[in-house]
Amino acid sequence: MIKKLSNRNIRKLAITAVLLVVMIFSMTVISKAASDPANHTKTLEALDEKKEDVLKLTATSAAASTAIAAIPGDATTPVANKLADLTSYFLIILMVVFLEKYLVTLTGYAAFLILIPAACVLLVLGIWLSRQGLKILAAKIAVFGLVIYLIIPMSMQVSSIIEETYEVSMEETVKEAEKMTDEINDNTDSEGNILEQALSKIKGGITGLLEKGEQLLNQFIETIAVMLVTSCLIPIAVLLFVLWIVKMLFGVQVKMPEELPRRIAARVPGGKKGGNQS
Secondary structure, three states, X not given: OHHHHHHHHHHHHHHHHHHHHHHHHHHHHHHHHHOOHHHHHHHHHHHHHHHHHHHHXXXXXXXXXXXHXXXXXXXXXXXXXXXXXXXXXXXXXXXHXXXXXXXXXXXXXXXXXXXXXXXXXXHHHHHHHOOHHXXXXXXXXXXXXXXXXXXXXXXXXXXXHHHHHHHHHHHHHHHHHHHHHHHHHOOEOOOOOEOHHHOXXXXXXXXXXXXXXXXXXXXXXXXXXXXXXHHXXXXXXXXXXXXXXXXXXXXXXXXXXXXXXXXXXXXXOOOOOOOOOO
């Protein structure tokens, strides 16, 4: 019995030593490498390119809106207003791009300096205290750390496939907007109002400009839809897919406690307290 107990303790000590080495290596070496921007060059370059595209589209749509608003009459006013409203959507996309850019390094720091070491400590405690719950919690924390670290690079790879398909379309949208803006600006006075006599020089006159403006608006909306999908929806979809794969392969689930929404609602002013009420 003493021999069995001794062998069991030796095994525990060996596993503990390995986990301590993993924890120290994760905190001192891997965390620095994972949070170093030099090791995420391709991802950061892709995010910088996306940022430049968003800024270019924002400036182009604003210039086109101003130019269309200078056309006499109220026929083109709705189109000009819609183009101006697109700025808020571009701002959202830009914020998401900046967030992803900072998370590329922050997630590596959080995963390997905090989450993985915490998982190692919990696993050691679970082994010595014979607590299965602590072992499961350690596995969940470790998996979650790896998932958040990999989610942005993986989502960028998926997004690049879609963006390559629509890259030509986006460039055409910018060129069309710049062409129409230049055409209108070349025929405006010093106060920014389009000259009545210049309308005859413009192909199609006001009707032609209105059709171009509507077509341009549709192209901008399509571009925004693609960028919202690639910047916002794909990272969420990749995260859910990876968590589903982890659950299928290892049976590890990372989910929110069922009672958490009810507890949060109870703390909100005006929220219901207690359990279910009839």
